[in-house]
Amino acid sequence: MKSIKHSIQRRDFLRLGTVGLLVTANDIFWHIKPAQAAEPILQSLDPNTALQKLIEGNLRFAEHHPEYPDQSLARLQEVAQAQHPFATILSCADSRVPAEIIFDQGIGDIFDVRIAGNIATPEAIGSIEYAVVLLGTPVLMVLGHERCGAVTAAVKNQVLPGEIGSFVKAILPAVDRVKEQPGDAVDNAVVANVQYQIETLKRSPLLSERLRSGKLKIVGGRYDLDTGKVIIITDNSSPPDLCYSSLNSLLPDE
Numbered sequence: 300m301k302s303i304k305h306s307i308q309r310r311d312f313l314r315l316g317t318v319g320l321l322v323t324a325n326d327i328f329w330h331i332k333p334a335q336a337a338e339p340i341l342q343s344l345d346p347n348t349a350l351q352k353l354i355e356g357n358l359r360f361a362e363h364h365p366e367y368p369d370q371s372l373a374r375l376q377e378v379a380q381a382q383h384p385f386a387t388i389l390s391c392a393d394s395r396v397p398a399e400i401i402f403d404q405g406i407g408d409i410f411d412v413r414i415a416g417n418i419a420t421p422e423a424i425g426s427i428e429y430a431v432v433l434l435g436t437p438v439l440m441v442l443g444h445e446r447c448g449a450v451t452a453a454v455k456n457q458v459l460p461g462e463i464g465s466f467v468k469a470i471l472p473a474v475d476r477v478k479e480q481p482g483d484a485v486d487n488a489v490v491a492n493v494q495y496q497i498e499t500l501k502r503s504p505l506l507s508e509r510l511r512s513g514k515l516k517i518v519g520g521r522y523d524l525d526t527g528k529v530i531i532i533t534d535n536s537s538p539p540d541l542c543y544s545s546l547n548s549l550l551p552d553e
Contacts, residue, residue, distance in 0.1 A: 346516035349385045349438040354529070356403035361527040369405025378407035386410070387430040389496065390442040391417045391449065396522055398442070401529065410436055416449030416492065417441055418469040419499040428505045431515055439515060441500070442529065443493040444522035450474075450488045470495075493519035493532050 344352070359365050387410040388398045398404075398411045410430035412423050419427075419441075430436045443450070452459060453470035470488070473495035477487040497519055500506055509515035519532030 344385050344437055346437040346514070349436070350440075350516060350518060353386055353402050353404075353438065353440065354531075357401060357527075357529045359403045360401050365403045367405065368403065369408055374406050382407050382410075382434060384408055384410040384430065384434060384436050385438070387412065387427055387436040387439045388442055389414075389417050389419065389423060389427060389439070389500075390522075391415060391444055391447055393444060393447065395524055396442070396444050401522060401527060410434065414466070416447065416453070416466045416470050417443055417496060418449075418466055418492075419496045420469070424500065424503055427500065428503060431509055432505050435514075437515060439500070439506070439517045440520050441493050441496045441517070442520045442522060443489045443532075445486065445489065445524045447485070447489050447492075450492055451485050453492075454484050454488050490519075490521060490532055493521065 356368075384407060386402075386404075386408070388402075389412045390396055390398055392413045392415045398409050398413075402409065410426075412426045412430075414420065414423055427439060431439060449466050450470055453467045453474045456471070457467065458464065459467060470492050473492035474488045476495070477484075477491045480487045497517055500517060501510065506515065506517070510517065520529045521532055522529050
């Protein structure tokens with residue numbers, strides 16, 4: 300009986316001790332003073348600087364030297380009342396392509412619009428217009444990725460159940476453009492789809508006005524699942540195997 304009582308008392312003590320540790324750890328986490336975040340300001344980056352910030356972040360990620368910026372408690376509090384993202388990204392809903400991670404950015408940095416096949420549906424366009432016009436994001440990237448399941452389904456023209464086939468239909472025009480191209484059919488279609496969705500976005504009166512005024516740059520990107528690198532895609536005047544570009548070729552000379 301004495302042994303049982305001792306065991307119960309010891310178990311209660313350990314339980315209370317564990318709770319105490321959790322409370323203490325939680326208290327420390329929320330009361331420790333994080334690195335001071337910058338004062339909240341309206342987004343003032345120009346399009347080229349914003350694009351450069353994205354690419355530099357991706358290089359850090361791909362080279363395994365992420366800085367994890369803007370993820371402190373101070374940043375959380377800074378953007379709690381208002382957001383001023385410097386980039387809008389229309390990307391695939393694929394779980395392997397999280398924009399904030401692959402571009403090494405933080406809370407409030409990217410206005411992230413995700414949908415299977417990175418297609419510019421009316422709802423996606425509306426979200427993007429909100430970010431560009433009302434929040435003032437200076438760069439918009441349409442981001443496709445290697446071995447995209449949505450594009451693969453479109454290339455194979457698969458019949459899919461429910462509403463799954465709706466995004467396949469939206470990608471088919473891009474697939475038709477590159478059916479006769481040499482090389483990997485899916486990867487060619489990934490690039491063509493990025494270009495096709497950019498064309499769709501440029502037909503938005505709100506976005507086209509920002510483009511004409513120089514307040515917005517729209518670019519495409521292809522994310523490599525194996526290396527973690529994003530390669531910039533140029534316009535559709537070049538075939539898929541020639542349309543990749545380095546950041547430097549997109550930026551004006553100093």
